[in-house]
Amino acid sequence: MSEIITKVTDTVQPILDEHRFSLYSVEYVQEGGSWYLRVYIDKDGGISIDDCASVSDELSEKLDQIDPDPFADQYFLEVSSPGVERPLRNEQDYQDAIDQYINVSLYQKIKGKKVFEGTLKDINQEELTLIVKEKTNRKEIKIPRELISKARLAIEF
Structure with a gap:
């Protein structure tokens, strides 16, 4: 193969x-x-x-x-084309996605949730930082990279 x-x-x-x-x-x-x-x-x-x-x-x-x-x-x-909601597979994909809206699925819950959507603000070896909407506020959430099962670009509604 x-x-x-x-x-x-x-x-x-x-x-x-x-x-x-x-x-x-x-x-x-x-x-x-x-x-x-x-x-x-x-x-x-x-x-x-x-x-x-x-x-x-x-x-x-x-x-x-x-x-x-x-x-x-x-x-x-x-x-x-890999599509608009293409998976983020490697470091370069994550770097290219900074300031873009993404969907992140986790292996285990953080703050009671296993799926987050938001704008990717920053990424380093240990974690990524998302800006997510919660009701009328925007909130910064840090997600440890080892908890990420999948990440992809997403369309913001």
């Missing part, structure tokens, strides 16, 4: 470099008896459907030329 991810990453990167896009992630998963190769791409200002189609066409052609073929089964190729 990791061999496939590596080969796809190595194959798609020059295509993305040419278009000035970045690679968000690659996944190769089986769902309902079918295999899916999903390539998530991004760029400043966001990815369009035309961007995805262009990369998909170029990547499909390049993948057909890989020898030996790493794919044991037929698969569906999907190229898309």
Whole structure:
């Protein structure tokens, strides 16, 4: 599985470099008896459907030329944006999310809650600081990083 991810990453990167896009992630998963190769791409200002189609066409052609073929089964190729509510997976994602609205899920409760939404104010090795709305006030909450199970960008309503 990791061999496939590596080969796809190595194959798609020059295509993305040419278009000035970045690679968000690659996944190769089986769902309902079918295999899916999903390539998530991004760029400043966001990815369009035309961007995805262009990369998909170029990547499909390049993948057909890989020898030996790493794919044991037929698969569906999907190229898309990671979406507006993309997960924060690494340190750079968290740094890029400073001053943005995020959703944080925890392994255990803090102040009686396991889910917080707010604006990411700061992050360091030990904790992140969120500004959350509570009724009519804004409040700063510090969340220890070891308690975070998932974090993602969110849409503020």
